[in-house]
Amino acid sequence: MRRFGLLGSAKRLSLIAVLWALCSGTAWAQDGLDSGDTAWIITATALVLFMTLPGLALFYGGLVRSKNVLSVFMHCFAIACLASILWLFGVYSLAFSDGGAANAWIGGLSSVLLLNVETDTMAGSIPEDVFFMFQATFAIITPALMVGAYVERIKFSAVLIISALWLFLVYAPVCHWVWGGGWMAEMGVMDFAGGLVVHATAGISSLVIVKALGPRSGFPGEILPPHNPGMVMMGAAMLWVGWFGFNAGSALAADGSAGMAMLVTHISAATASLVWMVIEWVKYGRPSLVGLVTGTIAGLATITPASGFVGPIGALIIGAAAGWVCFQMVQIVKKIWKLDDSLDVFAVHGVGGSLGILMVGALAAESLGGLGLPEGVGIADALGVQALALVVTCLWSGILSFVIVKITAAVTGGIRVERDSEIEGLDLTVHGERAYHLE
Amino acid sequence: MKYIIAVIKPHKLDAVREALSGIGVNGMTVSEVKGYGRQRGQAEIYRGAEYQIHFVPKAKVEIAVSDDQLDATIEALQSAAETGKIGDGKIFVLELGSAVRIRTGERGQDAL
Numbered sequence: 001m002r003r004f005g006l007l008g009s010a011k012r013l014s015l016i017a018v019l020w021a022l023c024s025g026t027a028w029a030q031d032g033l034d035s036g037d038t039a040w041i042i043t044a045t046a047l048v049l050f051m052t053l054p055g056l057a058l059f060y061g062g063l064v065r066s067k068n069v070l071s072v073f074m075h076c077f078a079i080a081c082l083a084s085i086l087w088l089f090g091v092y093s094l095a096f097s098d099g100g101a102a103n104a105w106i107g108g109l110s111s112v113l114l115l116n117v118e119t120d121t122m123a124g125s126i127p128e129d130v131f132f133m134f135q136a137t138f139a140i141i142t143p144a145l146m147v148g149a150y151v152e153r154i155k156f157s158a159v160l161i162i163s164a165l166w167l168f169l170v171y172a173p174v175c176h177w178v179w180g181g182g183w184m185a186e187m188g189v190m191d192f193a194g195g196l197v198v199h200a201t202a203g204i205s206s207l208v209i210v211k212a213l214g215p216r217s218g219f220p221g222e223i224l225p226p227h228n229p230g231m232v233m234m235g236a237a238m239l240w241v242g243w244f245g246f247n248a249g250s251a252l253a254a255d256g257s258a259g260m261a262m263l264v265t266h267i268s269a270a271t272a273s274l275v276w277m278v279i280e281w282v283k284y285g286r287p288s289l290v291g292l293v294t295g296t297i298a299g300l301a302t303i304t305p306a307s308g309f310v311g312p313i314g315a316l317i318i319g320a321a322a323g324w325v326c327f328q329m330v331q332i333v334k335k336i337w338k339l340d341d342s343l344d345v346f347a348v349h350g351v352g353g354s355l356g357i358l359m360v361g362a363l364a365a366e367s368l369g370g371l372g373l374p375e376g377v378g379i380a381d382a383l384g385v386q387a388l389a390l391v392v393t394c395l396w397s398g399i400l401s402f403v404i405v406k407i408t409a410a411v412t413g414g415i416r417v418e419r420d421s422e423i424e425g426l427d428l429t430v431h432g433e434r435a436y437h438l439e
Numbered sequence: 440m441k442y443i444i445a446v447i448k449p450h451k452l453d454a455v456r457e458a459l460s461g462i463g464v465n466g467m468t469v470s471e472v473k474g475y476g477r478q479r480g481q482a483e484i485y486r487g488a489e490y491q492i493h494f495v496p497k498a499k500v501e502i503a504v505s506d507d508q509l510d511a512t513i514e515a516l517q518s519a520a521e522t523g524k525i526g527d528g529k530i531f532v533l534e535l536g537s538a539v540r541i542r543t544g545e546r547g548q549d550a551l
Contacts, residue, residue, distance in 0.1 A: 225483050225490040280487075290485045331487050344486065 034125035040254035041126050041134050047245025048137035052080050052144050055242055059235025059297070060148050062228040063290075063343050067425025068152045069227065069435045075147040075156075079163050083140040086167050088113060091139060092132055094172035096180045104183040107176050124252060134249060135175075142171055142198045148343030149206035152216050153422050156430050158408050158415035165404045166205065170397050174201050178389070188374060189389040190360050190382070192261065193250035195305025195353040196393045203350015204394045205401035206341055212405045213415060215340030217422055229290050236293035240269055243300045247307035260371070261307040264315035265300065271319025272299025272326075279327050294348060298326035301352030306360035310370045314363035318356060326352050354390055361386040440535035440551065441509050442501065446474060447520040447528040449498040458519035459502070462511050466551070468501040478526040497528060503535055505548050 057076040061069045083091075093111035100108055110116050114132065123131035143163040150159070177184040178191045191197060216223060226232060247265040251258035276295025281287040302322035303315060310318065329347035333339050341347065361383035364370035373382055409415050416422075421429040428434060447455060452469065459467065473494035480493040504512050513530060521527055538550040 220488070221491070223488075223490060225485050225492070229485075280484075283487075284484050286484075288485065291487075294486055327487065334488060 032122055032125060033120075033127065034253070036254040037125045037252065038127060038130055040258065041130050041249055041252060044245035044249025045130070045134045045137055047242045048134070048141065048249065049080075051239050051242030051246060052076060052137070052141045055235050055238030056141065056144055056147075057235065058231050059239060059293075060151065060343055062231030062233075062235060063148075063226045064151050065224050065425070066227040066435055067427055069427065070431055070433050071156070071426035072147060072151055074431055075151075075159050076144045078156075078160065079144045079147070080140045082160060082163060083143055083167060084136055086164060087132075087136045087139050091167045091172050092135065094168065095139075095175040096131075096135065098181070099176070103181060104186065105176070106173055106182070107180050126252065131252075134252075135179075138194060138198060138246075139167060139171060139175075142194075142202050143167060145198070145202040145345055145349055146206045146209065148345040149210050149341045150213055151342050152426065153416055154213060155412055155415055155417055156426075157412045161408045161411060162209070162404055162415075165407065166401065169400045169404060170201055170205060171197070174393055174396065177393075184389050184392075187385050187389070188377065188382075189385055190309050190364060191305045191357060191389070192308035192360075193247045193304045195301075195357040195360075196389060199301050199304060199349040199353020200357065200390060200393050201397040203346045203353060204397040206345040206350065207339065208398055208401040209405055210339050210341045210346075212402075212409070215338075216342060217419065219340045220334065220338070226290060229288075232290055233293050236296050240296055240300065243269070243304075247304060251308060257308060260311070263312060264310055264318075265303050265307050267312055267315035268303035268319035268322065269296050269299040271316055272296060272302070272323035275320050275323025276327055279324065294330075294344070295323045295327075298322040298348050298352050301349045302326075302356040302359070304353060305356040306363060308371075309360050309364035313369040314359075317363065318359055321355060321359065322352050325355055354394075357386050357390050358383065440503060440505055440538060440548065442503050442533040442535040443509075443512060443516070444531045444533065445500045445502075445516055445520065445528065446472065446497050447500060448522065448526060449496055451520045451522070452498045452500070454519040455500060455516060458515040459512065462508075462515050464502060464504060464508065464512055464515075466502065470499045470501075472497050472499045476526070476529065495526060503538055503551050505551055 053076065057073045060076065061072045064072055090109065090112045092114075093109050094107045097107040097109070097111040099106050114129070117128050117132070119127065119129065121128040143166055146163075146166075147159070175197050176182040178189055178197050179185065184196075189196070243265055244262045248258040248262035251261055273292050273295040276298065277287040277292045280291040299319040299322045303318050306314065306318055326348050329351045330344050333341050333344065333347050362368060362379050364373050364382065365379050366372045373379070405415065417426065417430065445455075449471070456467070459465075474497050475493060475495055478495060480491060480495055483490045483492055500516075502512065509532070513532070516530055537546065539546055540550040
């Protein structure tokens with residue numbers, strides 16, 4: 001109608017078209033892209049990177065002696081950088097691309113350097129470059145978790161070589177089996193955010209490294225306590241917040257599933273913390289800060305594989321179990337097995353993640369408050385699948401880690417620093433720096 | 440002149456400073472040290488692992504006094520630093536050969 005006045009009909013149509021595009025919530029250039037999902041996963045990526053830098057660095061850094069705090073920061077930071085580049089160079093491809101005939105076991109090389117990925121290539125409802133980045137942060141934190149086992153006595157060159165080999169030989173295959181369309185995925189294994197891929201692998205491999213490396217000088221009687229329990233708490237707090245990205249982000253969507261994952265993650269963390277606190281209060285007469293926040297991490301690690309499959313009641317049960325079991329495991333590893341897994345990677349992450357993998361077999365069932373097992377799958381079936389996957393993951397991680405340590409020791413002439421260097425502290429002797437100049 | 444070295448509990452430092460100020464002793468040197476006597480350190484527990492801490496943080500107070508101030512100083516120091524519990528510390532008295540005030544060059548008692 002001429003009375004519309006200022007705009008000619010062609011311009012009016014264009015304006016309406018633009019307004020429609022802005023309101024419709026989907027980008028024109030990419031079919032199937034959900035901007036809500038994409039925005040969330042981009043955010044989750046940042047949260048998970050934050051877990052390593054600086055969350056885990058601070059958590060571990062506060063637990064060691066002041067003469068070694070910088071070396072721990074160095075390990076976490078350098079591994080983050082190295083893992084990122086290796087992820088691009090081939091670990092992502094091996095984990096997530098199609099392996100053709102061998103796809104049950106490993107991916108292929110089609111995504112090396114992301115040569116087959118454009119800006120608008122999709123991975124479900126999100127761009128593949130976003131998926132690549134989100135998964136990269138998992139590939140970063142997993143080798144960084146192992147830092148806790150070998151602190152205060154390992155050679156820096158060994159850290160880099162072990163981490164690099166481990167990503168290709170342990171992380172990529174297991175990740176492919178569970179999340180990349182491999183045999184465990186085919187079997188229906190439930191591992192929402194990394195009980196197997198992240199915690200079990202890192203936990204078992206840590207034990208192998210600890211056995212090969214030997215205990216810290218003075219273990220167990222003459223070890224000095226955490227130099228900065230406050231720093232431990234700060235790191236744990238960052239890990240808790242970041243874990244919302246880790247678990248809720250693994251829904252790969254901005255929806256109720258992500259919301260529930262965040263909810264159960266939170267409940268499990270809080271429950272495990274309180275359980276650990278009560279155990280210490282009863283056993284030692286005093287609840288400690290380091291204990292409280294270790295309980296938090298135990299709760300977070302244990303809920304990780306279950307976070308997309310259980311409800312709030314399941315989270316309470318998982319959190320309580322995590323607090324109790326991981327507490328006992330810390331004692332068992334250090335006092336009965338007499339292994340110096342210095343920062344309890346196996347007891348907290350390894351056992352926690354494994355416990356979650358098993359518990360989700362039962363707690364996913366609707367009858368137990370979960371979100372439901374697949375049609376025709378009973379609790380016994382589910383438990384069987386979970387247990388098989390766990391055993392194979394542990395065996396694979398253990399055996400390959402043993403080989404990796406042997407190779408690394410041959411290349412570096414032994415993975416442990418000289419005794420004098422260990423006594424004086426790695427910060428000064430390996431990195432030429434002092435953490436604290438208190439004049 | 441006498442030189443007093445007192446190893447005390449760190450949280451008693453302020454009480455000691457006030458007590459000495461009250462009797463006219465207005466200079467001291469303080470350092471953070473660690474040590475043990477009969478207290479034999481203590482155990483700290485982290486994540487269920489017991490750490491035997493042999494050395495306990497203490498404060499060392501060093502004061503130079505004239506001979507006639509000695510008894511009053513020791514008296515004030517001891518009652519201010521005492522808690523009655525193990526680990527209260529010790530007071531040592533040494534002979535002080537000479538003293539110099541750097542700013543003015545004064546020597547002996549005038550330097551204190």
